Amino acid sequence: MLTIEKVLVIDSVKEMIMESTVVLDKTVVDKLLFAYDSEKSVLAKSVLEKIIQNQEIARTENIPLCQDTGLVVCFVEVGRNLHFDYDLSEAINEGVRRGYIEGYLRKSVVAHPLKRVNTKDNTPAVIHYDFIPGNELKIHLAPKGGGSENMSALKMLSPADGREGIIDFVLKTIKDAGGRPCPPLIVGVGIGGNFEHVAYLAKKAIFRQIDDASSVMEDRLLEEELLDKINKLDVGPMGLRGATTALAVKVESAPCHIASLPVAINLQCHSARKKEVTLYGKKA
Amino acid sequence: MERKLNTPISADVIKSLKVGEEVLISGIIYTARDAAHANMVKSISNNSAPPFDFVGQIIYYVGPTPAKPGRAIGSCGPTSSYRMDKFSPFLMEKGLKVMIGKGERSDELIKEIKKQKAVYLIAIGGIGALLSKTVQSSEVIAYPKLDAEAIRKLTVVDFPAIVAIDSEGNSIF
Ligand code: SF4
Numbered sequence: 001m002l003t004i005e006k007v008l009v010i011d012s013v014k015e016m017i018m019e020s021t022v023v024l025d026k027t028v029v030d031k032l033l034f035a036y037d038s039e040k041s042v043l044a045k046s047v048l049e050k051i052i053q054n055q056e057i058a059r060t061e062n063i064p065l066c067q068d069t070g071l072v073v074c075f076v077e078v079g080r081n082l083h084f085d086y087d088l089s090e091a092i093n094e095g096v097r098r099g100y101i102e103g104y105l106r107k108s109v110v111a112h113p114l115k116r117v118n119t120k121d122n123t124p125a126v127i128h129y130d131f132i133p134g135n136e137l138k139i140h141l142a143p144k145g146g147g148s149e150n151m152s153a154l155k156m157l158s159p160a161d162g163r164e165g166i167i168d169f170v171l172k173t174i175k176d177a178g179g180r181p182c183p184p185l186i187v188g189v190g191i192g193g194n195f196e197h198v199a200y201l202a203k204k205a206i207f208r209q210i211d212d213a214s215s216v217m218e219d220r221l222l223e224e225e226l227l228d229k230i231n232k233l234d235v236g237p238m239g240l241r242g243a244t245t246a247l248a249v250k251v252e253s254a255p256c257h258i259a260s261l262p263v264a265i266n267l268q269c270h271s272a273r274k275k276e277v278t279l280y281g282k283k284a
Numbered sequence: 285m286e287r288k289l290n291t292p293i294s295a296d297v298i299k300s301l302k303v304g305e306e307v308l309i310s311g312i313i314y315t316a317r318d319a320a321h322a323n324m325v326k327s328i329s330n331n332s333a334p335p336f337d338f339v340g341q342i343i344y345y346v347g348p349t350p351a352k353p354g355r356a357i358g359s360c361g362p363t364s365s366y367r368m369d370k371f372s373p374f375l376m377e378k379g380l381k382v383m384i385g386k387g388e389r390s391d392e393l394i395k396e397i398k399k400q401k402a403v404y405l406i407a408i409g410g411i412g413a414l415l416s417k418t419v420q421s422s423e424v425i426a427y428p429k430l431d432a433e434a435i436r437k438l439t440v441v442d443f444p445a446i447v448a449i450d451s452e453g454n455s456i457f
Binding site: 064 | 408
């Protein structure tokens with residue numbers, strides 16, 4: 001029987017949190033540098049310059065990139081040959097707890113949405129599970145900021161609205177959000193499924209590598225067209241106008257009902273903190 | 285070239301700030317976000333004294349990360365200002381004139397800023413590490429139970445901000 005030690009899960013989660021909140025992934029930095037080079041507006045350039053300086057200071061001086069160190073979201077892929085004699089969610093949450101306390105990160109989770117009492121350790125994380133073939137446990141983790149999450153949107157379109165309807169909805173959402181979600185953004189778009197699945201797809205989309213492209217032709221074309229149109233909206237970095245509103249658009253689609261065209265948009269700010277780890281099963 | 289501002293900020297200086305201008309602030313800044321705003325409005329309405337005299341002072345919408353040992357403050361970038369829209373008019377009536385946050389504000393609030401001859405500045409969201417380097421000292425002066433949301437008195441040097449809504453009601457957005 002193959003398993004993964006609980007302490008390994010806890011430590012991996014803790015390390016991913018402490019690292020991702022301080023070090024911005026190089027692929028994201030490269031996109032920011034490219035945007036800085038191509039941006040024409042003086043104010044937008046000045047904003048991008050400070051965003052780039054910020055990640056340097058964060059990395060070299062070990063200071064969180066942003067004070068909103070987020071609510072932790074995990075996509076966990078569990079190899080089918082693995083067996084756990086402990087609660088995996090509990091182990092992940094223990095890693096979250098240690099990461100936020102030891103990393104001097106802000107605790108931004110309240111136990112009940114109306115009573116709003118802080119849990120003081122940033123737990124619980126939102127965790128999604130999936131099964132994969134093999135002996136591995138993959139944890140994809142993102143401390144997700146509230147500002148960009150709040151500007152996300154979901155709409156049940158009619159099939160007749162089609163591709164144009166989706167594009168209009170995405171553009172309107174980003175235009176209306178303006179500077180609030182801290183552009184430049186990574187835009188995750190979910191299409192299809194049903195009401196709850198489409199939101200899951202949009203979230204999954206922002207977990208993709210910033211420089212990849214969808215393997216589905218239809219979705220890839222939509223990603224390209226949306227990116228181009230979003231950057232013509234003139235929202236710009238922090239909503240101060242300019243050509244850099246989004247760094248990337250990611251589309252994830254799924255089969256849906258003949259009567260439906262669900263669309264969800266999940267916005268990720270420029271503080272695109274994310275990490276993943278693969279743990280290998282060992283004989284218990 | 286950024287313009288240097290020192291606190292407290294006089295009415296004349298506020299009037300002279302024009303939308304789009306980049307400024308570097310030095311002096312005292314007070315922090316407050318959602319919960320601190322709700323508390324201040326409630327206690328002032330009940331005739332308690334405000335936690336500090338608003339005249340000439342600045343409120344910055346931020347909830348920093350905890351300070352590491354040996355540091356004045358943790359990461360401390362701005363939070364979204366629109367959530368404070370329902371509290372700000374009350375505080376402006378009590379003398380507050382300068383606010384720093386991020387993002388758009390409501391049309392009603394823009395009118396109120398114009399009426400009160402106040403000014404709204406924005407700091408860049410998501411650059412809390414860079415901004416923390418401008419903070420020399422930080423002291424909790426009210427609502428310590430609110431942790432990250434407590435009111436702090438910060439001493440800053442060259443804190444970068446941009447004029448987003450000026451006293452004439454011109455908005456950058
Ligand atoms: S939206 Fe992102 S960058 Fe902006 S304050 Fe929130 S977490 Fe930070």
